[in-house]
Amino acid sequence: MPNPIMNKLQRITEENLLEIEQAKAQGRAMIGFYCLYSPTEMAVAADAIPLPLCGTRNDPIADAEEILPRNLCPLIKSSFGFAMTDTCPFFKASDIIIGDTTCDGKKKMFELLSRYKTTHVLQLPQNQDPETALPAWHTELERFKTIIESHTGKSLTQERLRGAIRLMNRERAARKALMDINRKLPAPLSGSQLLEIMFKVGFLTNKEKGIALMEEIVAEAANNSFQSESSGNHRKRILLTGVPVGIGSDKVVKITEQCGADVVAFENCSGYKQAFAVSEEIDPMSALAEQYLSTPCSVMSPNTGRFDLLGEMIQDFAVDGVIDLTWQACHTYNVEAFQVNEFVEKTLGVPTLHLETDYSESDTGQLRVRIEAYLEML
Numbered sequence: 001m002p003n004p005i006m007n008k009l010q011r012i013t014e015e016n017l018l019e020i021e022q023a024k025a026q027g028r029a030m031i032g033f034y035c036l037y038s039p040t041e042m043a044v045a046a047d048a049i050p051l052p053l054c055g056t057r058n059d060p061i062a063d064a065e066e067i068l069p070r071n072l073c074p075l076i077k078s079s080f081g082f083a084m085t086d087t088c089p090f091f092k093a094s095d096i097i098i099g100d101t102t103c104d105g106k107k108k109m110f111e112l113l114s115r116y117k118t119t120h121v122l123q124l125p126q127n128q129d130p131e132t133a134l135p136a137w138h139t140e141l142e143r144f145k146t147i148i149e150s151h152t153g154k155s156l157t158q159e160r161l162r163g164a165i166r167l168m169n170r171e172r173a174a175r176k177a178l179m180d181i182n183r184k185l186p187a188p189l190s191g192s193q194l195l196e197i198m199f200k201v202g203f204l205t206n207k208e209k210g211i212a213l214m215e216e217i218v219a220e221a222a223n224n225s226f227q228s229e230s231s232g233n234h235r236k237r238i239l240l241t242g243v244p245v246g247i248g249s250d251k252v253v254k255i256t257e258q259c260g261a262d263v264v265a266f267e268n269c270s271g272y273k274q275a276f277a278v279s280e281e282i283d284p285m286s287a288l289a290e291q292y293l294s295t296p297c298s299v300m301s302p303n304t305g306r307f308d309l310l311g312e313m314i315q316d317f318a319v320d321g322v323i324d325l326t327w328q329a330c331h332t333y334n335v336e337a338f339q340v341n342e343f344v345e346k347t348l349g350v351p352t353l354h355l356e357t358d359y360s361e362s363d364t365g366q367l368r369v370r371i372e373a374y375l376e377m378l
């Protein structure tokens, strides 16, 4: 990509791997996380490095299928495949893995993953009830705190937790500002650029570097320095909702762009779901429990927060259409697609397209035909 900041991002990403090796050699703890429900602040407060581990590439899936069923979500197979083949530098660097009891496939996969690395699974409630689920989740996070403390040898004092919350809130604010620049018409960043930035920044061990880079990108984007020749007011504006996407699992974003539309916003957990601040006003453990439990993912039943967020984003980003993406065999997002269609199309009057696919390229032609037909209809 010609833009100098994208080159800088690439350079920082490469340096990051070296920084991880150096930090490891200096004895700094590394904690691998798989899901947005796990509070990374706990790792940061213990001066450990949180590493995101969700698998977004197709390469290790064939190996994973030797153990896992083929008709399982590609995200789970990719994550497990990287672990069993030991081909992900971030998994390799992690001293302990943190999972959550989210969907059935993922929580059962963690049982097998524990054969490769010490794994701790957080018992996530299935709903967000403030009377029952929140106290249970608070207790679970207290248990998590003692595990981090015993693993790192650091006491997670209120002061340390507050410091970590402040830092991560600054990162979230920078992430939100970055995503919000696409409220502009036309969108300054392409969906692919936005995804690449958010994905790569997520791996940076030095949070300050990531925050500074995102702030720099926001300033640059305000001067339209990212705009490509193809962007313009005539392109349809699409919001992507549903399952997480990343580099390697971004074919729907790419095809949509190739078909002449802009993916201006991501409502999924690779995007806007990471934008909400943890309260700095109340006791830090309560603040973490509240904010993390409120994550609007389909593993919650009911998941009303997703509809509130969708309603706001559709308006704020002035979108013409919503693509709802489900990974094959992801029952929670697949079932929820009916309600998404009902809410977005019938209540808000914005046409939706529900796509179910995996990480392979085998259905690219089919997807292109469906996306083209959908965009023509907008």
Ligand code: SF4
Pocket: 034, 035, 036, 037, 102, 103, 243, 244, 269, 295, 297, 298, 299
């Ligand atoms: S989609 Fe839901 S379960 Fe999956 S990583 Fe995101 S928050 Fe976790």
Ligand code: SF4
Pocket: 073, 074, 075, 076, 102, 103, 104, 105, 106, 243, 244, 299, 327, 329, 330, 331, 332, 333
């Ligand atoms: S995409 Fe669905 S099936 Fe896959 S890990 Fe996330 S919630 Fe589970």
